[in-house]
Structures are given as C-alpha cells and as structure tokens.
Amino acid sequence: MDWERQWAGRLKRVQPSPIMDLIKVLGQRQAINFASGLPDPDGFPLEGLREGAAAVLDMDWRAALQYGEAEGYRPLREWVAKDLSARGVPTRADQVLITSGSQQAIDLVGRALLQPGDIVLTENPSYLAALQVFASFEATVRAIATDGEGIDVESAAAYLRQPGVKLLYLMPNHQNPSGISLAPERRRPILEAAKRAGVPVLADEAYLHLRYDPGVPEPLACADPEAPVITVGTFSKTIAPGLRVAHMAGPPDFMSRMGLLKQITDLHANSYTQRLVHRFAASGEYPAHVASLCVAFRKKRDCFLDALERRLGGQATWTRPAGGMFLLLWLPAGRSASALLPRALDHGVAYVPGAAFFPGGDGENTMRLNFLSPALAEIEDGVARLARAIAG
Numbered sequence: 001m002d003w004e005r006q007w008a009g010r011l012k013r014v015q016p017s018p019i020m021d022l023i024k025v026l027g028q029r030q031a032i033n034f035a036s037g038l039p040d041p042d043g044f045p046l047e048g049l050r051e052g053a054a055a056v057l058d059m060d061w062r063a064a065l066q067y068g069e070a071e072g073y074r075p076l077r078e079w080v081a082k083d084l085s086a087r088g089v090p091t092r093a094d095q096v097l098i099t100s101g102s103q104q105a106i107d108l109v110g111r112a113l114l115q116p117g118d119i120v121l122t123e124n125p126s127y128l129a130a131l132q133v134f135a136s137f138e139a140t141v142r143a144i145a146t147d148g149e150g151i152d153v154e155s156a157a158a159y160l161r162q163p164g165v166k167l168l169y170l171m172p173n174h175q176n177p178s179g180i181s182l183a184p185e186r187r188r189p190i191l192e193a194a195k196r197a198g199v200p201v202l203a204d205e206a207y208l209h210l211r212y213d214p215g216v217p218e219p220l221a222c223a224d225p226e227a228p229v230i231t232v233g234t235f236s237k238t239i240a241p242g243l244r245v246a247h248m249a250g251p252p253d254f255m256s257r258m259g260l261l262k263q264i265t266d267l268h269a270n271s272y273t274q275r276l277v278h279r280f281a282a283s284g285e286y287p288a289h290v291a292s293l294c295v296a297f298r299k300k301r302d303c304f305l306d307a308l309e310r311r312l313g314g315q316a317t318w319t320r321p322a323g324g325m326f327l328l329l330w331l332p333a334g335r336s337a338s339a340l341l342p343r344a345l346d347h348g349v350a351y352v353p354g355a356a357f358f359p360g361g362d363g364e365n366t367m368r369l370n371f372l373s374p375a376l377a378e379i380e381d382g383v384a385r386l387a388r389a390i391a392g
C-alpha cells in the first residue's frame with residue numbers, strides 16, 4: 001500500500017516534533033536534561049494519590065470503573081467552576097468540560113472551529129503541539145510580534161481585522177517555550193479587539209499556578225468577562241500529567257456543543273482519574289501542595305538564572321520567567337542552536353532548539369531550556385557544560 005497517497009491532507013501538513021526525536025536520542029546518551037517537557041516527578045503528590053486511589057476504589061468503584069457523562073464527572077466540573085469563579089472568571093459547572101489533557105481541549109477547539117485555509121493567530125514563539133493541532137486542521141498560522149510582555153497590541157489588532165481569522169491562541173501566563181506572561185495592561189485591549197473582530201480567544205492557562213515571583217497571576221478571561229474567551233486548564237503541571245485530567249470552560253453557547261464533540265472523540269475522560277483528581281483537588285492538601293511545588297521550583301529557577309548570569313552573561317540573552325517551566329535563550333544572531341546541539345550532547349547537556357516554536361520563522365538562534373527537569377544539584381554543572389559548548 002502506498003500510504004503517502006492515502007494520507008488525508010490534514011496529516012500531510014503536520015510536521016513531526018523535534019522534541020520527540022530528541023527524546024529518542026536522549027534515551028541513548030548520558031546528558032543533563034534541559035530538553036524535556038516533563039514535570040519533575042519529585043513534585044507528584046504520591047502519598048495523597050495513593051490514599052485517594054484506594055479511597056475511590058473502596059467508596060465509589062462502581063462509577064469509577066464505569067462509563068460516565070461526556071462532559072465529565074459533575075463534582076469535578078463544579079470544583080473547576082468554583083475555582084475559576086474565585087479567580088475572577090464567573091463560571092457555572094455546565095460551562096465546564098473535562099478533557100483528556102489540555103492537549104485534547106486544544107484539539108477539540110480546533111475541530112469545532114477550524115476549516116482548511118482558516119487563519120489562527122499565535123504568539124511568536126508558541127507551543128509546538130498546539131501549532132501541530134492547527135496544522136492538522138489545515139489552518140494557516142500567523143505569528144504576532146511578541147516581546148518580553150507578550151504579543152504587541154497594535155499588531156494583534158491589525159491581524160484580528162483581517163478576513164479569514166478564526167482563532168487567537170495565547171498562553172497568557174508563563175508561556176511555553178519562553179516563560180513570559182502577557183502584561184496586565186495589554187490584556188483588555190487585546191480582548192476588546194478580538195471581541196470587535198468576532199474572533200474567539202483560546203487561552204491556554206497550563207502554567208497559571210506555577211508562579212515564583214510575588215503576585216497572583218490571573219486567567220486572561222478576567223480582563224474582560226464579556227469577551228469570547230475559551231479558558232483551558234490542566235492538572236498535569238500541579239498534580240501529574242499521566243492522569244490526563246484537564247478542563248475547558250467558555251461561553252455557554254460555545255460549550256453547549258462541546259459535550260457532543262467530546263463524546264464523538266473518546267466518549268469521556270477517564271472516570272477513575274477524574275475522581276482521583278477531584279478528591280485531591282478538593283482536599284485541603286491541594287493548595288499547600290501547589291505552594292510547596294512553587295517553593296521548590298523557585299529555587300531551581302533562581303539557581304538556573306544565577307548560573308546563566310555567571311557562565312553566559314554577555315554571550316547570550318535569555319528570558320527571566322516569573323513562573324512556569326521553561327526559559328528561552330538567544331545565541332548571538334547568525335548562530336544556529338540546531339547546529340550546536342550535537343556539540344552540546346558531546347558536552348553532556350541537552351536542550352530543544354527553538355526554531356520549531358517560531359511560526360514567524362526567526363528562532364534559529366534560540367534554545368528552550370527546562371529549568372525544572374534537572375535535579376537542583378545538576379543545574380550548575382549543566383549550565384557550565386552548555387557554556388563550554390557555546391564557547392566551542
């Protein structure tokens with residue numbers, strides 16, 4: 001069979017992720033890992049989950065092992081609605097859909113809204129796996145000029161006025177891959193422009209809770225409750241990604257169709273892990289757990305930034321994220337982070353070359369560094385290795 005002729009057009013548009021290729025290489029090499037996209041397993045609340053897993057099976061096994069509602073486990077939807085409302089996004093439980101990871105939420109939004117040739121606006125850089133979703137729906141991605149405070153308001157407004165724009169995808173807080181956040185004063189004007197243009201905004205809040213600097217980060221939707229914002233959140237970064245429990249919430253007339261789409265896709269999210277996550281999230285332990293993650297992660301971020309300053313100051317520039325997992329580093333113009341990678345691996349350190357995150361095509365001299373995946377004790381050595389590789 002000639003599969004190249006058989007593939008649907010949507011599959012032909014999707015490029016394989018360089019991260020997946022790198023994970024294969026890393027499996028065969030000894031390297032300090034700044035490349036991974038994985039949360040630190042030391043942060044998984046193992047004891048709480050062990051106790052919860054037994055309790056769910058003891059007390060609720062019939063429902064936990066049974067098919068469930070497409071929209072998700074009602075108490076978890078209620079919990080999410082309450083949590084979003086407390087964060088300034090008034091939400092009712094029937095506006096919440098539980099998804100199998102926030103990756104699926106992005107895919108469902110794409111399926112609901114995108115047709116071949118539609119335009120999706122994103123930050124530059126943006127989250128690679130979301131870009132792959134948009135490509136899979138044969139949409140065209142246009143990258144909006146982005147600086148250390150997020151997307152530029154004027155450019156965003158100009159793009160939003162163009163015909164064919166169907167979606168604006170943003171990571172408003174501690175984004176992947178740069179860790180930067182959309183400045184508070186830019187939020188309302190951007191949402192107003194989206195509202196005027198009739199373009200929905202997909203706000204991916206995956207890293208909302210991982211905040212290390214003072215201040216409580218707000219979901220984007222807070223900035224204008226009337227704006228057509230679909231808020232996506234996940235328990236992958238604060239509990240554990242392997243459970244695959246996440247959520248989306250949005251305007252009632254949009255969300256009313258999402259249950260059907262979810263049902264067509266995989267019937268519903270895992271009945272058992274939804275209950276497990278709900279038990280842990282609703283327990284008094286959850287806020288303390290997230291706070292303790294932030295304390296440990298702040299230490300790693302500070303250590304990483306300090307090592308970069310001492311070892312690479314003057315030779316490269318980088319973002320200084322207030323939260324999240326990643327920072328983005330720029331080599332001097334003209335250098336290639338992809339070309340440098342084999343040498344970095346020879347020096348025993350791995351990163352992800354940034355080019356694939358830049359729909360604007362300008363990221364060849366960038367690399368994404370995960371400051372949480374190495375152990376605290378490995379950071380200094382890893383940055384020293386990186387500096388040696390860059391020095392040549």
Ligand SMILES: Cc1ncc(COP(=O)(O)O)c(C=O)c1O
Pocket residue numbers: 037100101102103104127171175176204206233234235236241245246
């Ligand atoms: C910005 C962003 N959105 C969504 C996801 C997907 O996470 P999950 O599907 O585990 O919720 C990730 C994972 O790394 C991410 O970085």
